[in-house]
Amino acid sequence: MIKSVIHIGITVSDLEKSVAFYRDVLGLKYLGSMTMQGKETDLLFNQQNCVVKVAYLNGSDELNAPPIELLQFVSPSCKIDRATLTKTSISEVCFAVEDIEQSYQRLKAQNVEFLSEPQFFDFSADGFGKSKAVYFKDPDGIILELLQEVE
Structure with missing residues (x-):
């Protein structure tokens, strides 16, 4: 369908x-x-x-x-709501990057708000591989994600 x-x-x-x-x-x-x-x-x-x-x-x-x-x-005008990863909605839009540390530093220098620093994950045992990820917010506080696949 x-x-x-x-x-x-x-x-x-x-x-x-x-x-x-x-x-x-x-x-x-x-x-x-x-x-x-x-x-x-x-x-x-x-x-x-x-x-x-x-x-x-x-x-x-x-x-x-x-x-x-x-x-x-x-x-009608938009109702502004606080975005959170823990409520029912689309939780985030994820963007692939080649170098998450460089992207993180570049965005941080432009005063983009992050939820944390980039984090490393190894889900190889689950068939998903290794990656680094970090969440950040757009001007309305909408949560976005950067993800770098790691070999």
């Missing part, structure tokens, strides 16, 4: 601020934006007089992953 994942949507409070973070801080490629409104938008989001600004970003031309879709609800 499902053919593929088309995009990963994240609701944000300020589209321009979030685009700047995902583009300028994380280095994703800005693909474009649009505004959704009208009868079909109202029906799709189950709202009245709904206006949503949307932007798309992706890691690179050769990235074999769905783009990130950022959505800002202009009307």
Whole structure:
């Protein structure tokens, strides 16, 4: 039934601020934006007089992953909630990196908030291999992850 994942949507409070973070801080490629409104938008989001600004970003031309879709609800306005890994929701979006220590230091220097320093995991016995991972937050406090596969 499902053919593929088309995009990963994240609701944000300020589209321009979030685009700047995902583009300028994380280095994703800005693909474009649009505004959704009208009868079909109202029906799709189950709202009245709904206006949503949307932007798309992706890691690179050769990235074999769905783009990130950022959505800002202009009307009705977005309810800001504190993100946490321990409540039912999409817990995080994970980005693969070649050098997690370098990425961590670069983002830390740009005042990105991290939950910890990068941590090493060995799940070889479970068939998943070795990796280093770290969680951090975007401007709305949405939790994201960096992951480096380790040989």
